[in-house]
Amino acid sequence: MKKALSERILNAELDEHLEGRPHRRQRQPPQRPFEEVGFDGQVEHDAVDLADRAGTFDPKLIAKYQRRFLDFEVSRYARGMTVREIRGHLEELYGIDVSPDLISAVTDAVLEEVGEWQNRPLDAIYPLVFFDAIRVKIRDEGFVHNKVVYIALGILPDGTKEILGIWIEQTEGAKFWLRVMNELKSRDVADVLIAVVDGLKGFPEAINAVFPQTWSEPASCI
Incomplete structure (x- = not known):
């Protein structure tokens, strides 16, 4: 997912750069090694270099030859900060000066990628x-x-561990957990053998309403 997000960011910045220009995009081989550093440690992969035929594209958000890329702040704060706040945040922390239009374009691209991840089978x-x-x-x-x-x-x-989903609500309740179970089922989950839960009242019942054979176990017992 991190690789997909970084490529979305690069593509959005190139689209903004080429707007109103006759130059056509091209992928510029070879791929460059790329280290992304987030809260879960370093992840090394290949990120595709993008260029326009005139050679005028100089990305700011993921600079050329940059090997270490901190979790991108626009993706982290996209839902909570205004474009003006994001712009000031990037300039203050990273010394990056980008246009409001670019921030909006990158934010939209990142959220689209996140939406696809949230709804994946x-x-x-x-x-x-x-x-x-x-x-x-x-x-x-x-x-x-x-x-x-x-x-x-x-x-x-x-x-292997896999995050199946992340949801944000105002309060915790068994009724919302029932909604989570129905969403998991709609994304092709047929059965969960053991569910580890907290002591929320009605939680096991919400699970068994969708997955009747699931055994619910308190987290303290694991």
Whole structure:
């Protein structure tokens, strides 16, 4: 996903650069090694260099020959900060001066990629899924609100961990968890063998309403 986001950012910046220009885009081989550093550590992969035929494209958000790329702030704050705030944030922290139009274009591209990830098909069976929610402060339309982030973490048969989904709501409740279960089912999940949950009243019942054979286990027992 991080690779896809970085390529979306580069493409959006190139589109903005080429607007009103006769130059056509081209992919510029070879691919360059690329290290992305986020809260979960370093991830090294190849990011595609993009160029216009006139050779005038000089990306700012992911600069040429840049090997370390911190989590992109526009993607992180896109839903909570104004374009003006994002622009000032990028200039203050990274010394990057970009146009409001570019920020809007990149934000739209990033959110589209995130939306595709949120709705991607899932595996049919998960041996183990951790369901949890945490309370966080989130900036929304210029104001900071307390919200609940719902997380479903699946464990595959080979032990691989996969985030099945992340949802944000005002409060935690079994009714919303029921909505989460229905969404997972609509994304091709047929069964969850063991669900690890907290002590929220009605939570196991919400799970079994969609996955009747699932065994719910309190997190303290794992």
